[in-house]
Amino acid sequence: MTAYAPLPADRRPAIEHALSTAFGTADLDGVVRLTGGLSGAGIFRIRVGGVAYLLRIEGARDVFRDPHRGYACLRIAAEACLSPRVWFADPVEGIAVLDFVAEQPFTEDRSARLTELAQSVRILHQTPGFPPLMDYLDGLLAVTAPFRPLPVLAQVFARMDETLAAYRALPADVVSSHNDLNPRNVLFDGRRQWLVDWESAFACDRYVDLAALANLWTGDETEVAQMLGVYFNRPPTGAERARLSLMRRLNHVFYGAMFLGGVLAEQPHALPRDLEAPDVRTLHRRMAEGAFALDPVAGRLTYAKAQFAAALQDY
Template sequence: MERALLNTFGTTALSTIDILAGGLSGATTYKIALNGKDYLLKLEPSAPGITAAGKGLTCGEIATRAGVAPPIYYLDPAEGVTISGFIATRPLREVFDSPQKLLGELARTIRSIHAMPLLPKQNNMVAIADGIFKQLAASRTIGADLYAEVADCYAAIREGFPMGGSDMVPSHNDLNPNNLLCDGTRIWVIDWDAAFQNDRYVDLAIAANFFVADEEQARFFLEAYFESAVGDYKIAQLFIMRQLCYLIYGALILMRTGEGKLALASAEEQAAYGRGLLQEGINNIRSPRFQRSLYFVWS
């Protein structure tokens, strides 16, 4: 970190340093102030985003060049240190003061992500999901009855829904509100450590789970993304992927809560939130709409 500061600014004399909340990647991020200006400092020891040969652009650099992510001032992928521009963010729902405005801007942002050049990281979505639910079972962070329901619902998706198909695009894979920053005019996307080529509906589903309230908004969101009317097939794709993302996010939150690194009150709140996400996915997968959606996907 000291080397990064010296190479970028010629000094390590920070005015302030504050830790920030992160996303799925596990990176530690800080807001730092130096010479009267704020920056984002990220530490990721696992050095994600490097190509197999150790060359080429990282996912974050590609996003910066595409105008989707803030500027990067320093990057050392081998040591996992990045210094980038800090966005003095405002609440999305304050800037985009109607569901249509917000969902339209989210759709535009996701469309820009999916139009980026090929990302260097390649992962298998099915293998990742399989691994997460195996880890959930081993972690014993939920009771046997709830896990049996989760496993059964994941099996219904795994067997009935074509995950990881041919419609692969550059995907952020963690579009939670912490990673969507608004400068008062537009949305910037940060934390690209979980990015890789993935099914386009993953980004759409994650964003929808945080910002889409009902079926009418879901249709509006998809039509804004595709810039055209959408039929039952695309609506069904989004609905099923949303349930998978509920299960995955719930599992990840509960496993991290079970690591014992949070204060008790915070851990209890996070655990309740994780179980709530699991239950939302379970309820929707048990509903008649899930079977109808599978029919539309295969018809």
């Protein structure tokens, strides 16, 4: 079976078992490795019987990359028609086979896309409970701890600590949450959008997903209000708007830390000397236009600085 050549040889028995269980055959018509994601998983487009599917092979495991939890969330999301159909998912082997989504350019206006996303998140938050993992705020402290000694971020972390204290005083509001609704994790197939990559999903505060929509998908505060109105199916209350504002600040710090961590893993001396960068929404617009890319280290450092700078804003 030369079609297996691009796949890791040591995983072939487990892959053959997955395909035989899902489709009654382990014969492959073709395999193409896909790139573009930031997770450590191997992602492949495979063809079985002439039909395209997605094969996911998990990489290293840690507290976040746990297929037992991630696949449980994936199955719940697929049953709610939010994620592509699951044909096979074995958390022990770390192998999943899903329907393949052939991504297409989004042809409708921004309002239509944001409306659909807000509706999808509302449905997600109403699904049966995802497995728990940790308190999101405790997780944020752990993720950002390595960067606290950086003088350039002193003001950011002082503001974050104030925000954390205010947020901890609020009542718990835990739902089934994706927790990483960045544009790479939302695919459009020409008719509808799909939420993908559930390795960071767990039972979490609902405003984590809402903050991601506000910070990563909206172009201005009018669109934020639109998103909240669709999500709640009514105008948001003052308390709901205030709670979102707090979580938006924390969300900016989270993405700043994640991208800075990725930069330093490749170039340990690429420390930010300032937070001078285009604002986050400008960078998102330039990415959509193909004028800014996250793949180069310099692009990711600029994006991290923009996220940290945004955490100092008021909404």
